[in-house]
Amino acid sequence: MADTVLLMGLPNVGKSVIFNRLTGLNVHVANYVGTTVQLSSGRLRLDSRDFALVDVPGTYSLNASCEAEEVAVDILRCGTSRARSKTTGRGDGRGHDEASSDRPAAILFVVDATNLESSLYLLFQVLQYNIPVVVSLNRSDLSREKGYQIDAGRLSRELGVPVVPTVAVTGEGMGDLKTVLLQQAAASSGSSIQADSPVTWDRVEEVCLRVCTRVPHHSESRRARWGMMLTRPWPGLPLCGAIIGLVLLVVVGVGMGLRQFVLLPVFRTFLFPPLENLVNQTIPAGLLQNILIGEYGFLIKGIEWPFALVLPYIISFYIAMSVLEDSGYMPRLAVLLDGLFNRVGLKGSGIIPLMLGYGCAIPAILATRALQSKKERLIVTTMVCVAVPCISQTGAFIALLSARSIVVMLAVFLLGAVAMIAVAIVLNRFMPGNPPATLMEIPDLLIPQPDVLLKKVWVRIRLFVTDGALPMIIGVAIAASLYETGLMSALGELARPLVVSWLGLPTDAAVPLVLGILRRELAVLPLMEMDLTTLQLFVGAAVALFYVPCIAVIATLAREFNIRLAVMILIVTTVGAFLVGGIILRIGQLLM
Amino acid sequence: MAQVNDALIPAAAPAEFTGNCARIGQVSGEVSLDTLCAGQRARVQQMPQDSLLHCLGLRQGRSLRMIARQRFGGPVVVELDGRCVALGRSIARTISVTGTM
Ligand SMILES: Nc1nc2c(ncn2[C@@H]2O[C@H](COP(=O)(O)OP(=O)(O)O)[C@@H](O)[C@H]2O)c(=O)[nH]1
Secondary structure, eight states: OOEEEEEEESTTSSHHHHHHHHBOSOOEEEEOTTSSOEEEEEEEEETTEEEEEEEOOOOSOSSOOSHHHHHHHHHHHHOSHHHHOTTSOSSSTTSOOTTOTTSOSEEEEEEEGGGHHHHHHHHHHHHTTOOOEEEEEEOHHHHHHTTEEEOHHHHHHHHTSOEEEOBTTTTBTHHHHHHHHHHHHHSOSOOSSSSSSOOOHHHHHHHHHHHEEEOTTOOOOHHHHHHHHHHSHHHHHHHHHHHHHHHHHHHHHHHHHIIIIIIHHHIIIIIHHHHHHHHHHHSOTTHHHHHHHSTTOHHHHHHIIIIIIIHHHHHHHHHHHHHHHHTTHHHHHHHHHHHHHHTTTOOGGGHHHHHHHTTOHHHHHHHGGGSSSHHHHHHHHHHHHHHOOOHHHHHHHHHHHTTTOHHHHHHHHHHHHHHHHHHHHHHHHHSOOOOOOOEEEEOOOOOOOHHHHHHHHHHHHHHIIIIIIHHHHHHHHHHHHHHHHTHHHHHHHHTHIIIIIITOOOGGGHHHHHHTTTOGGGGTGGGGGSOOOHHHHHHHHHHHHHSOOOHHHHHHHHHHSOHHHHHHHHHHHHHHHHHHHHHHHHHHHHHO | OHHHHHHTSOTTSOSOSSOOOOOSSOOOSEEEGGGOOTTOEEEEEEOOOOHHHHHTTOOTTOEEEEEEEOSTTOOEEEEETTEEEEEOHHHHTTOEEEEEO
């Protein structure tokens, strides 16, 4: 097994960017045993030696005051073996275990040059473990901009470890970092200077004074002024409304544009005609041909739906989300809305998984791990599962409704938002406990780097193709087979009392309800092929909105929480969807 | 819930969601952090010995500037040594500061 190099530092210092620069594509993510903390590990090649670079969760100290800190301490003491073998229990990891073969070969410690003091406090604690350390003095561009001058040579002498100034986002200093890291990994012990004396803030402040000078009367940058404006209620709150509006506009506008003017024309002129020709020539008319290119034509819809209908929104959504994430706007949003969120038992930071949920519920559920209390996790997860449509389903809603009735489309999204708030209020009533008070650092506002951004979006697209498009194509294949073999009408007859009598939809509408279990948008898309009235469209869309989240989400719930929650969500969403659908139909009939 | 927190605001600051802050200008004597107005500068006098607070730069003797008091009973945001930290009102209330210019 390759030696490990630990990547450590405060939260938000640029560890992920450095990790991505130093490792290749082969990244392995594992849960640390018994915790919700995830460790990424990637191959780091230095000269001809291979190391495993492990991204240790960012923490402020090693005082073991939260799960992430406990994990960091455990890894420093006993290595990363628990991240791999899930069978080993934890608990015996308390004593020093110098002989362990798993001891990290070196630590790459990332110091935030704009936040030297806190970085050094953590670094001093890390140095006590007597493992060779290389310091990357990162974000040095930002600290210069703020008017700080840090003497890297002096810092290195004070610490007794090599210090390499870096700018992770441009790659500056990465080459030096690798060279020094290789030298240090060959050494057997850490810094002799700082290892023994106790870590106090006084000591940290002293070192800071010696290595860092501040240019007096340095003027605030425009970025910093914007950062402040977006943090204050005025004009931050109105700007927050404007930004969210703009994001919606970009996601829907770019998505619709890509579909209408790029992907659909390309598919319809260059791909489908030759495909249809090919099938016509090679496969005799009949059942099989109909399954391939008939009404539900698996080759046509199976390609058009995932790639011309959903993909554009995946692209536009993740571009917008990545800009929000990488600019440092999300923490500001969380702070601005914290007071409101408090009233439903949440903290402002709950907005992050909620917004992710509009992309896909799975990353949203995983992101709830960052929330502090179990109650917050449960509330946000339920909100996402019950009432937040994923981006694929949103794309499907837009395709189904935008041409027929903008009012119904807006009503569906409004209904979702209202239901989301209702879920939070109800759960907050029935679950005891208040969220712990907010305490968080608000990072600087940054201009996102286009290459980092594109890489993120690219990863999402790849994930959609492998994990999203495939189940969707299978779903369409099932639909095509059911339809062409006549099984669909049999199914429709079976579901008649529910679908026809209660929801007022045609018998064919039983199909999306079956397929919807597979993927959320499949609960919507088949409705496009039916000739529905506006009221039927609204009923169908509302049922699809509240209907079971897809099967992958249910599996994630069972894994992240327990089977009980997964089953409860399944029941609540199914019953809720039919209830709401039936009520809408009856109210609509009364009004018309 | 926010309402519970607001009920605990000392009598000097009426229990409105935005809360009231000390008068503009010099803060006299020791006050709790949550009573500062945006823009006021102060020095930390007494505070809980909390590791995370210390790591975020809140330590005795540190000077800070109030940046914002969030609406709806939300947190206050202070600037310390070039970084911004958001503190829930219930935490800000446990930190006492004296005004500086
Ligand atoms: N200007 C500048 N930005 C950086 C640098 N390193 C990281 N960033 C940005 O800082 C933010 C946090 O980085 P990230 O890698 O996500 O932090 P992590 O929490 O430590 O993994 C991102 O928006 C990065 O683009 C740097 O050296 N210079």
